Amino acid sequence: MERKSINRTHGPDAPHGEFHRVGKRARKVDSMAVATGQAVYTDDIALPGMLHGKILRSPHAHARIRSIDTSRAEALPGVHAVVVGTEMPERYGVIPWTPDETALAVDKVRFIGDEVAAVAAVDEDTANAALRLIDVDYEVLHAYLDPHESLEKHDPAIHEDNKKGNVSKHVLLEFGEVDAALEASEVVVEDDYVFHGTAHAPIEPHCAVARWSGDGVLTLWSSTQIPHYVHRLLAKVLEVPAHRVRIVQPYLGGAFGGKSDPFGHEFCAALLARKAGRPVKLLLTREETFYTHRGRHPMEMRFRSGCDADGKITAVDSRILIDGGSYSSFGLVTTYYSGQLLCGPSHFPTYRFDSTRVFTNKPPCGPKRGHGSVQPRFALEIQLDRMATQLGIDPIDFRRRNWQGENVTTVNGQTVTSNGFLQCLDAVERASGWKDKRGKLPPYRGIGIAGSMYISGTNYCVYPNDMPQAGILVKLDRSGLATVFTGTSDIGQGCTSVMATLVAEELGLRLDQVRVVAADSDLCPVDLGAYSSRITLMAGNAAVDAGRKLRKQVQDAVGEKLGIPAGQVMLADGYAFDREDGDRRLTTQEAFQLAEAKFETLSASGSYNTPERGGDYRGGTIGASPAYSFTAHVAEVEVDPETGEIHVPKLWIAHDCGRAISPVQVEGQIEGSTYMGVAEVALEHHEVYGDVGAEAGLHKRPSLLEYTIPTTLDTPELEALIVESIDPEGPYGAKEAGEGPLHGSLPAVANALYDACGIWMTKLPFTPGRVLAALREKRTAEAGVS
Amino acid sequence: MPSRLLHFRLNGDDVEIAAPDHWTLLEVVRYRAGLTGSKQGCDKGDCGACTLHVDGRAVLSCLTLAADVEGRAVTTIEGLVGPGGPDVVQDCFDAAGALQCGFCQPGMMMAARQLVTENPDATRDDIKAALASNLCRCTGYTKIYEAVENACRRARGEADAPATAERAAS
Ligand code: FES
Ligand code: FES
Helix, strand or coil: CCCCCCCCCCCCCCCCCCCCCCCCCCCCCCHHHHHCCCCCEHHHCCCCCCEEEEEEECCCCCEEEEEEECHHHHHCCCEEEEEEHHHCCCCECCCCCCCCECCCCCCEECCCCCEEEEEEECCHHHHHHHHCCCEEEEEECCCCCCHHHHHHCCCCCCCCCCCCCCEEEEEEEEECCHHHHHHCCCEEEEEEEEECCECCCCCCCCEEEEEECCCCCEEEEECCCCHHHHHHHHHHHHCCCHHHEEEECCECCCCCCCCCCCCHHHHHHHHHHHHHCCCEEEECCHHHHHHHCCCECCEEEEEEEEECCCCCEEEEEEEEEEECCCCCCCHHHHHHHHHHCCCCCECCCCEEEEEEEECCCCCCCCCCCCCCCHHHHHHHHHHHHHHHHHHCCCHHHHHHHCECCCCEECCCCCEECCCCHHHHHHHHHHHHCHHHHCCCCCCCEEEEEEEEEEECCCCCCCCCCCCCCEEEEEEECCCCCEEEEECCCCCCCCHHHHHHHHHHHHHCCCHHHEEEEECECCCCCCECCCCCCCHHHHHHHHHHHHHHHHHHHHHHHHHHHHCCCHHHEEEECCEEEECCEEEEEEEHHHHHHHHHHHHCCEEEEEEECCCCCCCCCCCCCCCCCCCEEEEEEEEEEEECCCCCCEEEEEEEEEEECECCCCHHHHHHHHHHHHHHHHHHHHCCCCCECCCCCCCCCCECCCCHHHHCCCCCCCCCEEEEEEECCCCCCCHHHECCCCCHHHCCHHHHHHHHHHHHHCCCCCECCCCHHHHHHHHHHHHHHHHHHC | CCEEEEEEEECCEEEEEEEECCCEHHHHHHHHCCCCCCCCCCCCCCCCCCEEEECCEEEEHHHCEHHHHCCCEEECHHHHCECCECCHHHHHHHHHCCCCCCCCHHHHHHHHHHHHHHCCCCCHHHHHHHCCCCCCCCCCCHHHHHHHHHHHHHHCCCCCCHHHHHHHHC
């Protein structure tokens, strides 16, 4: 379908001379509420008469449900409602092309933890007791726990009506003559890489609260990062008109992609509340949050890359097996992203990827920060270092030689506008003391580099439509306040403050003169949500669009009052003044009143849609973004040759986020991303028991203690460096910062290990046992040679 | 379910609250007293989001039986705010940009508050040790250290570090 591009590019320049709010180190507009304990998260909501819901989960990795008997649970005093899957049989998927989920299992369960029934009772203890009274008769089926087995066998298939057996998605794309290019290459490196699978582990567990009004309007408060898709699917599954559904996202305690799908507990809270005639809260336990998963996909990746004698890359070729777990989730996109997002900052003249996602009977995988591309990026950046090493080129120089440049089209047809990668390389090289360290540190200490790029939102809208991808409303009040109504989801990344900052800049306000109402579907225009790092660029452009319309009215009214052309009226720091004579000024409150008198009630909407982007082939728009961010990581490592333990004392990260609207928050995103990436190197591993038996498929460590997310003592020192390549597409030139700075953390550590002790580690996680084995292997090889 | 009447001091007020015998202090402050600033991230002692003060010392309220605080003084994140406004620790966290999603932060700030009181000369290593049982998934801890270091500076009567000063002024 042709989509209308609403690409009102607003330009990189400050609207009133210099920037007054943008780029300043300010407090977030909404964080004092958090600091004082006033911020209301979903589980903080208590409604009169509210019941508590609990979900019965499958103890089997793969089984058919013969029957469910809920009569004993229903008879328990204090139980107000019980629901089972047949009451919500409508199938859905966050990607409309792959609708393979139901709110509760209808005929089959597909992983340990799959939702089977739900109960609402006066309190959690009673609800838990009721769950134990539900009798489910299962016919246990063969559990697929190995993705290779899923490729070969599908009897019985995990999704029986899937035409491709246990294959969820296959993408094969080739750009140029890869085989010929490799044939002609001076250097070819080839290796197998493994990404093991990790979880998001936000500190806030999932929670939803549902209430039906007497006149049949459903309000759902949920810890979701994409309220709009929950809205659409809740209406569909519950068969209620969408206008009778209101979705509110309260303060949210971290998401990282893990709160992107519409979840069973959201549908269950809504149906339980309808059946009980009372509000229902459904709070998942920490263990349930782990079972719910949607974490980063395990991938087995064979990569082959070549370069010429000058170290210019000639070809990249990958073959990737993706373990999707039990449902599709965003898997169609994941499969594309595993190949589409690699074509920068290094230029490849030829490229092929062949990615296959299969179903297994494990908790379903989904999008985690750096969706789909963190895993192949790990492989690719190690390949670059291997080629550089073979040619005796410094790995940073190797990346400089292969830099794609600005305003270029990649081999897979993506348009790269601004590109600050060279400045990123310079920044980390300088800050880390690279030249004094690389190859020069004492034994078992080393330093490594990696680069990466990421999207600032994507062209590909999850469901095809002609409407804006981001919309916003701004109202000006005679009190001098601007209120911003936005559907954007602040999940801690700070987009509420970004929206306030942009509107304040346009209208010459201080941040305390802007208030943001966000993520309430009754009050705010639709925004597609917090995913694909889209908000700053997309909703930010919409915010500038709305602000600029109002600014013109205010300038007009003030110009008339001061007897000067509207264009001569400047707005800054709470004042409207004559650019030629700063003493002729009014407060913005007075200015708003003049404008309201002249133009009537003041409000404006702003919208944004991406420009046409992407390659002209099937899937060519997936991963095509208006603008790309770039990052360079340098990691320093120490290896203990006795124990095989890796210690990462410090990382330097330079990230090109375009214009930094809020530098403190950009630094926070760089630090938090890198922290999360480094944790995936050696500490974190989402893993299930593989042995056949009752526990096969059971999550091995579903607690924060066992899953070992890093504490203060495990986290390296992180030095965040901001690079600002002003992009023509972003609001005042801004791009993303929330996901890009994760990617390079993993391969930078791997490349530093080579510098430290001459081993190429390619299979994550880098456990002490694996490091020791690699060191042993190297010693044996050296002994054999000498 | 057997219940009991609990009597303790909560953020400076003497309270009397009925709750089931097996409830934790976290459940009582959140779901009986309505003080939802203390967060539940795991309910088993792993994350520290539920950290509050009993008699001035940081404890994990999800591992503390409510019955154990009979007659004692409990302070939650809400109780740090005084007539003069937010506590210095709260202000420093806000000014440093330490709050992302914020879910870990009430617990983090209660742990930090005890440290700043007991050791205003805390080094970065002291801070890491004092906060080691409070998990944050968003920040990489960097700005949390800066916030605590600044709170220590203020506790010693010194001026803010330059970057924070600029942010505090905004
Ligand atoms: S909720 Fe108490 S330690 Fe996690
Ligand atoms: S700020 Fe989100 S967990 Fe710490």
